[in-house]
Amino acid sequence: MDRSTIDLIRKYALPGQRILDVGVGMGRALSHFSEPGRFGVDISIDYLEEAHKKGINICHGLVEEMPYIPGLFDIVVHTDVLDMFLISILPEPKFLILSKKRRVDRPRPL
Numbered sequence: 784m785d786r787s788t789i790d791l792i793r794k795y796a797l798p799g800q801r802i803l804d805v806g807v808g809m810g811r812a813l814s815h816f817s818e819p820g821r822f823g824v825d826i827s828i829d830y831l832e833e834a835h836k837k838g839i840n841i842c843h844g845l846v847e848e849m850p851y852i853p854g855l856f857d858i859v860v861h862t863d864v865l866d867m868f869l870i871s872i873l874p875e876p877k878f879l880i881l882s883k884k885r886r887v888d889r890p891r892p893l
Contacts, residue, residue, distance in 0.1 A: 788862050789815045800857035805846050810834030812862055822856070824849055 792812065796802055800820055804813050807823025808830045814837045823834050824842040831841045842850065846861075 788812065792816075792858065792860055796858045801855060802858045802860065803851070803856040804839075805849075805859060805861040807831070807834050807839065807841070810837045810839045812860065813837070813839050820857075822851075 789812065792802070793815070796816065798817065802813060802816060802821055804810070804821075804823045807813060807825045808827070810821075810823060810833060813821040813823060813834070818838050819840075821838065822840045822842070823831070824844055824846065825831050825834070826843070826845060828843055831843055835841045844850070
């Protein structure tokens with residue numbers, strides 16, 4: 784995981800906040816943050832098993848099917864996955880998938 788990515792997340796994630804990593808993989812990004820507010824969603828069961836070993840709350844599934852309630856997370860990140868949205872053959876338009884990611888993120892001023 785690129786150090787600048789971790790630093791950028793750390794800049795916005797305050798202690799005790801809930802962080803969701805969409806496309807968490809093996810949990811490389813979230814492993815740099817304290818428990819218990821670490822959550823990850825991914826389509827790879829093998830990767831999710833590795834993330835779970837690191838104490839990350841995991842969810843198997845597609846981003847467009849996330850089971851989380853609106854506004855649950857303080858920070859939602861998706862590192863190394865946006866390019867997959869752009870080239871994948873998902874059944875929904877890409878902007879709709881990104882808006883569903885936004886649905887679980889808490890609104891805040893920029």
